[in-house]
Amino acid sequence: VSGGSETRFLPLVCPDCGDDLAGRAGDVLAFCAPCETAWRCDREKLERWPAGRVTRPPDGQGAWLTLPVWVSGSLTLPAFPGRRPLSLAKILAREIAGLPAERGVCRPLPLGAQVPPEAVTAVAPLLAEQTAADRAPVLLALPVRVTKRHLLLPGTRQVLFPEDVHELQGLLALAAPHATPEPAAP
Amino acid sequence: MAAGGPAVTTVLHADRQQAVSCPRCGGVPDPAGGSGYLARCRSCGVLGRIHDPEGRQRLAVMAAITPEFAARSVEQDSGGSRIDVEGCELVFVPFWRVSSLIVGSVRGQRRRTRKSLERLPTDSGQSLYQWVERDDGTEDVDEDAERHHVAVVSACPLDELGVPTLDRYRQGAGRLGVRRPLDRLGEVVPFEASLRRRGTVLDPIVTAAQASEEADALVEQQERGFAGDLLPGARVDATVIARDRVLLFYPLYMVRFRRAGVPCDGIVDGVSGKVVSHSSPETSDASHDRRLVSLAGLLAGLFAGSLSRLALWSPPWISGAEAGGVRAGLLLLAAGVVAASWIGARQLPRLLGRSET
Numbered sequence: 001v002s003g004g005s006e007t008r009f010l011p012l013v014c015p016d017c018g019d020d021l022a023g024r025a026g027d028v029l030a031f032c033a034p035c036e037t038a039w040r041c042d043r044e045k046l047e048r049w050p051a052g053r054v055t056r057p058p059d060g061q062g063a064w065l066t067l068p069v070w071v072s073g074s075l076t077l078p079a080f081p082g083r084r085p086l087s088l089a090k091i092l093a094r095e096i097a098g099l100p101a102e103r104g105v106c107r108p109l110p111l112g113a114q115v116p117p118e119a120v121t122a123v124a125p126l127l128a129e130q131t132a133a134d135r136a137p138v139l140l141a142l143p144v145r146v147t148k149r150h151l152l153l154p155g156t157r158q159v160l161f162p163e164d165v166h167e168l169q170g171l172l173a174l175a176a177p178h179a180t181p182e183p184a185a186p
Numbered sequence: 187m188a189a190g191g192p193a194v195t196t197v198l199h200a201d202r203q204q205a206v207s208c209p210r211c212g213g214v215p216d217p218a219g220g221s222g223y224l225a226r227c228r229s230c231g232v233l234g235r236i237h238d239p240e241g242r243q244r245l246a247v248m249a250a251i252t253p254e255f256a257a258r259s260v261e262q263d264s265g266g267s268r269i270d271v272e273g274c275e276l277v278f279v280p281f282w283r284v285s286s287l288i289v290g291s292v293r294g295q296r297r298r299t300r301k302s303l304e305r306l307p308t309d310s311g312q313s314l315y316q317w318v319e320r321d322d323g324t325e326d327v328d329e330d331a332e333r334h335h336v337a338v339v340s341a342c343p344l345d346e347l348g349v350p351t352l353d354r355y356r357q358g359a360g361r362l363g364v365r366r367p368l369d370r371l372g373e374v375v376p377f378e379a380s381l382r383r384r385g386t387v388l389d390p391i392v393t394a395a396q397a398s399e400e401a402d403a404l405v406e407q408q409e410r411g412f413a414g415d416l417l418p419g420a421r422v423d424a425t426v427i428a429r430d431r432v433l434l435f436y437p438l439y440m441v442r443f444r445r446a447g448v449p450c451d452g453i454v455d456g457v458s459g460k461v462v463s464h465s466s467p468e469t470s471d472a473s474h475d476r477r478l479v480s481l482a483g484l485l486a487g488l489f490a491g492s493l494s495r496l497a498l499w500s501p502p503w504i505s506g507a508e509a510g511g512v513r514a515g516l517l518l519l520a521a522g523v524v525a526a527s528w529i530g531a532r533q534l535p536r537l538l539g540r541s542e543t
Contacts, residue, residue, distance in 0.1 A: 007206055007236065007237065007238045008206070008209075008237045009206045009208055009209060009225065009227070009234045009235075009236055010235045010236075010237050011208065011209065011210055011227070011232045011233070012224070012232075012234050012235055013232055013233070013234075020233045021233070023224075023235075024224075025223040025224045025235060025243060026223075026243065026430060030235075041235055042237070044237075081285070081287050081334060081428055081430075082334070083332070083333075084332050085287060085289055085332055085427070086289050086330040086332045087330065114428055114430060115287065115427055115428040116427075116428065119427035122425050123427060125423075126289060126290065126291050126330070166334070170369075
């Protein structure tokens with residue numbers, strides 16, 4: 001965690017509208033649902049962060065949530081910790097490319113971003129992908145349907161597995177009150 | 187303003203406590219008002235995050251067993267012999283839990299082997315079939331390396347109580363369940379001062395920086411392990427892209443009891459109920475007795491052997507026919523020494539007042 005060596009209390013209040021930001025203690029981002037903005041909160045002061053969301057809903061029925069994913073140029077990296085981040089980076093880069101997206105985040109919020117955006121630069125050589133060097137990585141909220149055995153991505157047969165997302169049950173519980181109705185169709 | 191609770195919120199470090207206040211109004215953040223290290227100011231009500239450079243969160247695992255269950259575990263662990271429990275104290279022992287997300291690539295060469303089923307004729311004309319593995323050259327390797335590595339470091343080592351100290355040299359916790367994933371540890375709650383009312387909370391003496399150093403050493407070992415099955419000269423490029431550091435207070439029961447009148451101690455895992463260690467002065471006494479008996483047996487054996495040698499391979503002064511009675515006497519004496527030492531070895535612990543356990 002960057003920023004100073006002293007313990008401080010950082011108010012999580014949206015600088016734009018004054019509403020409470022939503023987030024988890026260990027995440028690098030907190031969100032303002034009314035403003036649909038993301039704020040970096042692991043530094044000395046809040047910093048607005050570019051964020052967007054995939055608007056296409058995942059297929060099927062049942063519980064769903066949005067997972068935070070870093071996108072920079074052609075490189076994609078899960079912002080949530082999991083057991084195989086590089087493999088997921090390759091899968092998501094392939095599957096997310098054609099999905100419709102728009103600016104701003106809405107409920108359920110993409111909580112669980114514990115991988116800092118600086119990691120995008122670190123993994124770029126490993127993936128032989130180009131990052132947008134002049135811009136900060138964008139946080140993309142990716143809707144995912146959770147079944148007993150799989151996590152279904154929108155618009156593809158490619159699936160992820162529950163073990164790919166640490167704290168999946170906790171994130172699902174946080175998303176549950178806001179996970180209906182279905183995400184807006186494109 | 188919320189009623190009750192402490193007048194000031196402090197964050198505990200290894201070497202100091204630091205007060206935390208709301209920068210908007212100077213009020214007191216209430217950690218109970220939010221999960222983990224989120225807190226709400228009691229004065230102006232603003233939600234905030236307590237930014238602690240030493241670690242993300244302090245968590246406590248709640249004990250899942252009762253003191254009575256802990257005492258029964260110790261009783262069962264000591265072979266079912268009756269014990270008299272004198273006290274059972276719940277102690278929260280701190281451990282650093284450092285999670286590192288490692289990604290990288292591994293390039294090099296791996297030895298390739300080929301397995302084949304081969305027929306081996308025997309002398310009797312029959313055939314035996316067996317799998318034979320043969321060297322089949324080498325193959326190039328270019329793989330991703332990715333691992334979620336969790337290092338657990340003792341923040342307050344308790345070797346003297348038999349609790350294993352976890353560091354860069356040891357990660358195996360034995361019967362201590364602290365290395366299990368957080369979601370399998372039962373009830374895990376944010377650390378609060380009220381925990382001190384439930385049991386004795388040991389403060390960390392290993393700092394976050396020292397814990398990170400231990401974790402770094404373990405991550406290095408892990409990175410070297412990525413190339414473990416490759417030929418020398420393999421190249422590993424790995425980096426840690428995310429790290430999380432949590433101070434976890436883990437519950438242990440210290441059971442003091444007497445067995446056959448001898449004071450003993452037992453440490454029981456407060457979550458699983460397994461006995462972590464079992465110290466008993468009786469054990470060292472038994473070891474002492476064994477040494478004493480061995481020494482006495484050795485001396486008696488030497489003496490009996492010397493007597494037997496005199497009787498069977500006699501020197502000239504007792505080799506005549508007239509000394510036959512003397513030699514028989516020596517043999518009988520040797521047999522007597524052996525018998526006496528055997529009986530003595532059986533009786534010695536009882537004579538010294540030790541119980542037979």
